[in-house]
Amino acid sequence: MEALRAPSPKPNFKTFTAISPPLQETETLDEDETETLDEDEKFDWFSQWYALMPVCDLDKRAPHGKKVMGLDVVVWWDKNENAWKVFDDMCPHRLAPLSEGRIDQWGRLQCVYHGWCFSGSGDCKFIPQAPPDGPPVHTFQKACVAVYPSTVQNGIVWFWPSTDPQFKDILTKKKPPYIPALDDPSFTFQMFNRDIPYGYEILIENLMDPAHFTVKLDREGGRPLEINVGKIDKDGFTAKQQNGEWAFVPPCLFHGSITIGGKPNESDGSTKGKVAQKPPRQALLIFICIPVSPGNSRLIFASPRNFAGWIDLFVSRWIFHINQNLIIDSDLYLLHVEEKKMMESDPRDWQKLCFVPTKADANVVAFRKWIKKYSDGQINWGNNFDRSLPPSPPREQLMDRYWSHVVNCSSCNAAYKSLNALEVSLQVFSVASVAIVAATKQGMISVAARNTLVVAAVLCFVGSKWLSHFIHKNFRYHDFNHAFR
Ligand code: FES
Ligand SMILES: [Fe+2]
Known part of the structure; x- marks a missing residue:
């Protein structure tokens, strides 16, 4: 399997340190922007694996x-093939x-509008309106649903965003980025x-930015940081920070590991005279950032x-959440x-818009250098979108937790369901008491019982x-006002 991008043994690190002299204005951070690449050297956003959802959050x-x-x-x-399937979310009949829809009793995906049923290969298996003695219209190619290549890796469903038959077996040639710790017991x-x-x-970029974490939570929290970035190429880059090593594996994965240190233990008699090394305590931060549409994204996060x-x-998991x-x-x-401000200008000019x-x-x-060099400074959405953002909803909707999580x-x-049931039970018990x-006459129950x-x-x-x-605060909406925290 394609393992996570490992830091190269002899990295060509460019040192960005707080103790080195400040950058000169001529030493801009957009040194590669004049370089033009051929089309085939550009990053192809539709020739990549994308994570869809953790399996633990999908209801079969x-x-x-x-x-x-x-x-x-x-x-x-698909219970017949024992596999998660990814289809175009559009019925070939009338595009519902x-x-x-639903999964029918034979394990087929059924469109609920007129009841057409599809097998895991996308074939239409049943059209209720077709007369049994008429032509077998359900076997026509136009009755099939487009199927995307998909797989499960690291407990996550991944899919390849093209239904072109040439990618049917893409899994044999290219696999999603593998994260060993997620399969390590x-x-x-x-x-x-x-x-x-x-x-x-x-x-x-927010998740890549360690500087904002401390300031957000602590007014005095900002401090200089030492970050060494390795060579940036089409496959991303690695970086060393004081708290560990990080890697960006395009398009979605940014991960890092923090080693807290090993403690040598005195060995028992079996390893007499030697000092056994206890494995160092290691924590990983794995961020999978998924492009959804302009102005929308999805995060899958794990910290093994x-x-x-x-x-x-x-x-329980919900308490961590x-x-x-x-x-x-x-x-x-x-x-x-x-993001709105940036899109009012041109995100391709990020290096000019921002002062870093x-x-x-x-x-x-x-x-930003990677995306500028390999993707003209922005995602190539194909024909799916222009780059304009959707209108901003009210703050309550923007920060809604229920539908977003x-x-x-x-x-x-x-x-959420259990706590709501508990809330109703408490109210019922309160009213009943x-x-x-009120209903019992004096003397029917003791004063102590009444009290x-x-x-x-x-x-x-x-x-x-x-x-x-x-x-409400933890499952619906939690406003955040930094001024009063
Ligand atoms: S739109 Fe799906 S069955 Fe008619
Ligand atoms: Fe949750």
Whole structure:
């Protein structure tokens, strides 16, 4: 399998350090911009594998509609072939979205508009309106659905964004980037996914930018950073930072590892006289940034670690997601606005629009250099879009958590339903307790029992109110005001 891009043994590092002299104005960060490449040297956005969703967040009982690279696709579980399938999300009959359909009792994908049924190979197997003694119209080529090549790797469904038959067996020639730690039983992790209302370029450069994390959370948090970026080529780049090594593997993957250090242990008698090296504690940050459409992207995130695995046994995934959503929300609005400003000008002029005098921006600059050199400074959406952004929705909609995460996350979805049921139960118990106290005559129940019921009613009422606030804030909408934090 194609492993993650490893840092080269003798990297041609360009040193961006806070202790080196500041860059001169002539030493601009757009040194390669005059270089022109042939078309075949350019990055082909439609000849890449794209992650769709973590398998743990896909329900096998239903089709799921997703948009990637401007393509509407439906991903569904084919129980006959024991595989996830990715189809064009459009019924060949009258173009209804198949993602609004269902899986029928024979495991076929059924369009619910008129009931046409399709097998995992895209063939139409049944047209209810076709007379049994008439021509077999369901066998016509035009009755088939277009199928995208797809595979499951690292617990994620990936697809190849072309239904051209020449790519049918693309998996034998090119595989999605492989992330060994996600299949390594000595590592533990939780998957996270979220739809983001700003574009791929803004998402990935935000995640590449370590400088903003500390400032956002701590008013005094900014500090100089030392970042060494290696050679930038069509396959991305690597970078060394104080906290570890990072790599950008185009188009979607940015990952890094942080080694916390190994502790030599005295060995037991079997290795007498030697010191056994305990494996260093390692944590990885894996960001898969998916282009959805202009102004929209999707993040799949995992942070495998080879220590403190017991935490995952006791803490549910949705509890981790509260904090991960909070981190996304903390700069969501400002990044949405930033992208608007950039698109009002021309993102291809990023190097002129932005002033990046410190070396802390080295990763971001490297990414912008990569996209400028290999893709003219922006994603090539093919014929799917011009580059204009959709209108901005109200802030509440922009930062909505329910549709951008909860409905797409099996853990949060289950927690949301359970907590709502608990809230209703508390309200019912509270009302019932008051009703019992009011309805029972003096002397029918003891004063102690009466008082207990009153206290229970109050506690349940307060509990349900608190729970309602908790559910809204963590599963619906959490505004973020940095000025008062
Ligand atoms: S549109 Fe799908 S069956 Fe008619
Ligand atoms: Fe979640």
